[in-house]
Amino acid sequence: MSQRGYRRAGDRAVVLGGGIAGLFAARILADHYAAVTVFERDRLTDDGTNRRGVPQAQHSHGLLMRAADIAESRFPGLIDELVTDGAKTVSAFDDFRAIFFGNVLHRAALGRTSIAASRTFLESHVRGRVSALPNVTICDDAAVAGLVASDAGVGGVRVLRREANGEPEAIPADLVVDAMGRGTRVGAWLESLGYPRPREDHVPVDIGYATCHFRLPLDAVGGDRIILVGPMPSRPRGFGFAAQEGDVWVLSAFGIGKDDHPPANPGALLEFAAEFAPDDVATVLRRATPIDEVATYRFKTAVWRRYERLDRIPGGILSIGDAVCCFNPIYGSGMTVAAIAADLLDEVLQQGTKDLPRRYYRRVGRMLRTPWWLTKVSDITMPPVAVGSPRVKSLAHSGLNTAFRAAAADPVAAATFLDVLNMTKSPVHMLEPRAAAAMVGLGRIRQRRLSPNSEGVS
Incomplete structure (x- = not known):
């Protein structure tokens, strides 16, 4: 005390x-x-x-940056203890590959560290x-x-x-x-x-999860310790593939809406994730052998009391x-x-x-x-989520896609976006000059490409 x-x-x-x-x-x-x-x-x-x-304990877990900072302040030495006992440190976006709406966020060490370990x-x-x-x-x-x-x-x-x-x-x-x-x-x-x-405020997301574990070397996917593939409107599926304590990796695949829930069969689950995984990750998944049975979990509704x-x-x-x-x-x-x-x-x-x-x-x-x-804005972009009109869903998709594309192209935009996701900064910081310039620049490039007078077309 x-x-x-x-x-x-x-x-x-x-x-x-x-x-x-x-x-x-x-x-x-x-x-x-x-x-x-x-x-x-x-x-x-x-x-x-x-x-x-x-x-949900068998599914992917970890301490995001802010949680890790608070944990260390309240329990001095805890982070070193976790790592000594086998947890993995993850540096964004150096050995953390994040893919949102098809955009790979900028690959560089941004000085942001989180902890990957089982719940x-x-x-x-x-x-x-x-x-x-x-x-x-x-x-x-x-x-x-x-x-x-x-x-x-x-x-x-x-x-x-x-x-x-x-x-x-x-x-x-x-x-x-x-x-x-x-x-x-x-x-x-x-x-x-x-x-x-x-x-109570509700968002009916109807997420289905399926998870299994593997014994793989830490360099199984070229040095990355976490690969996160988020869902997108055209494919409301995603997965997290992460190193945990010891030599264990966890695959947690998910789908939004009953039709996209992942299968509980190990072979079918690996193929489910491999279909939209990056090529190197898909190769690892198709060759991997689970060390346990598939654990399933369903989360129907986000709730704020x-x-x-x-x-x-x-x-x-x-x-x-x-x-x-x-x-x-x-x-x-x-x-x-x-x-x-x-x-x-x-x-x-x-x-x-x-x-x-x-x-x-x-x-x-x-x-x-x-x-x-x-999270609500991101959720409503998914067609199975029965919140928001088609126009609202389209606007949310356009806004998020612009932010993700900026974070893929610019390290400052990527760092700012990561801070917002980790709740160390508010979304207002995405309007800071460098991050905003990256998003505005992308918008102007897109407008030029769509303009009927661009590139000499009359």
């Missing part, structure tokens, strides 16, 4: 959920509360076993750091059965421990943090206490991570957004606990606008 001279916010905080969002939240709460308890429904192990509560590997390392904090206790095999009401809203939780065959135990808390993911039941529990549910717009917000409880906003997983935003939200919680707690949930949700709501807007 760090000693920053903060005024103690309370005696006890409780976190519901021991995933990445819950662990980052626990790390922050440890600086503000005398004791922090994390309750996790699953049984936790350190043997690399994927837990039931994270059905289970990342989570176990962060959990090890959190459990080492002297005032944090992580309790697994503990199912949350409901909330304990208080005059101000919520004053604790009811927990059913699997080793105790009896009634749920009431656990008092000054603050309850809901980190139970997109399947959280907190909205229904609060409604039963007389509070309104937040409005608009807590910041509620007139009545109960005291004593707040939500974080996917329990507030869960994105289309192809963007890899989940862990980064959870880490940023934890940082915001720290900032809000430093200002005291008065009206804490409302102040927190206002900050989180402002932060979420950018990633939600960016």
Whole structure:
């Protein structure tokens, strides 16, 4: 526990959920509360076993730049520890090949580094750091059965421990943090206490994933450690092919809309991805032999629960991570957004606990606008996504394609675009002189090519 001279916010905080969002939240709460308890429904192990509560764990994961920076600031030395234990550092766009709408983003070392590793590997390392904090206790095999009401809203939780065959135990808390993911039941529990549910914004993406793993050398695809091929309107399919800890590579292929979901058969899955992969990657995939069965996963709808717009917000409880906003997983935003939200919680707690949930949700709501807007604009370009008119879809496609082409041609535009995707800069920075000039230049070239008077045509 760090000693920053903060005024103690309370005696006890409780976190519901021991995933990445819950662990980052626990790390922050440890600086503000005398004791922090994390309750996790699953049984936790350190043997690399994927837990039931994270059905997407076998699919591609990694810490984007901003998440890696926050993780290192909260857990000094964590990044070196991850790499020492086998995680891969990835330098954009030096050994990270990104292909969006058919454009290969500018290949150069831009000084931006992220971490590629499996979800289970990342989570176990962060959990090890959190459990080492002297005032944090992580309790697994503990199912949350409901909330304990208080005059101000919520004053604790009811927990059913699997080793105790009896009634749920009431656990008092000054603050309850809901980190139970997109399947959280907190909205229904609060409604039963007389509070309104937040409005939900939806984007029906209907993503189907299929993943398998391989043993391949690190130089299997010419030195690249991640190859990401994004979907495009004419082909709403994509994949990520990435090195992980050890000598393992993971292929996560996806399709938007039921007709484009990838197959669960290993050979068919490899062919599915190879059909639109770069030639060198397709060659590797067609020769590779999976070391496990294909894992499938379906994500139907991106959801943003608009807590910041509620007139009545109960005291004593707040939500974080996917329990507030869960994105289309192809963007890899989940862990980064959870880490940023934890940082915001720290900032809000430093200002005291008065009206804490409302102040927190206002900050989180402002932060979420950018990633939600960016991912929604990208999602609606896909024909299977039933959002937006044909004209809106066309305009979104044109705008994104211009940005991708600029990032393919110009290193500054590529770096700026990467910063926007990693949430270290806002989309406004794409209008900075060099990036804007690259996009405007492409537009002028295109106009000249389309003009009936260009190249002497009358």
